[in-house]
């Protein structure tokens with residue numbers, strides 16, 4: 595697939611020293627990262643390593659205990675609601691499981707952010723809804739109800755909604771989860787298309803290796819609440835790090851123990 599160069603020099607998101615504790619456990623324990631502008635960055639790592647928690651910080655749903663999160667020039671940590679709403683206008687989010695409103699048609703779901711955040715006329719809203727549905731390959735589906743379409747189509751409607759306000763950045767949490775491999779690869783193709791055609795910065799959380807390597811310009815590997823390694827897909831594929839090697843190849847034996855005693859598991863939890 596056609597990939598752009600990894601480094602065009604500009605970061606649209608910078609995270610420094612991000613710490614988040616739940617009780618006495620630091621789930622994020624000093625995360626530093628940069629998201630390059632206009633490219634696809636995949637944040638990966640094992641279950642429970644803090645990927646979704648990190649994503650929730652990036653979209654302002656969680657406040658960190660320590661650290662900075664700069665999005666397009668604004669530090670969003672502790673930012674007042676009005677200013678935060680301005681930053682939120684710059685990004686869209688594709689939640690795991692699509693999260694459509696079941697009592698609304700496909701068209702109404704896509705129109706929702708336009709109705710909430712703009713005072714565009716009904717006529718213009720209908721045109722934008724049409725264009726966005728066309729972009730995700732769902733021309734003419736405006737009047738369908740969510741229960742009348744498949745899981746993959748729901749994801750695409752959710753994506754049309756996420757890009758309704760022409761965001762600079764789209765965040766995806768496990769976009770392929772719950773989809774068959776072919777439908778999941780179609781979603782990957784859409785992420786690539788949106789990134790390449792509309793120059794949207796994409797931040798994708800995933801533990802699907804195939805998908806990650808298909809779409810990533812940059813990869814960030816999280817482990818125990820920290821960034822273990824970053825690099826291009828090629829660099830991560832060829833890393834010498836045994837943990838990442840095992841993770842990338844999905845092997846049961848290696849740096850990550852398959853057989854564990856409950857004591858060792860608890861000890862590992864306490865050490866994170």
Ligand SMILES: Nc1ncnc2c1ncn2[C@@H]1O[C@H](COP(=O)(O)OP(=O)(O)OP(=O)(O)O)[C@@H](O)[C@H]1O
Nearest residue numbers: 616617621639640641642643644645646647648801
């Ligand atoms: N609101 C919360 N309160 C307490 N603990 C939490 C909270 N949210 C997340 N955690 C804990 O933080 C850790 C990281 O969770 P997170 O959901 O970020 O993992 P993840 O990397 O997204 O995992 P997965 O790949 O399974 O989705 C987990 O141990 C989880 O139990």
Ligand SMILES: [Mg+2]
Nearest residue numbers: 642645646647
């Ligand atoms: Mg998660």
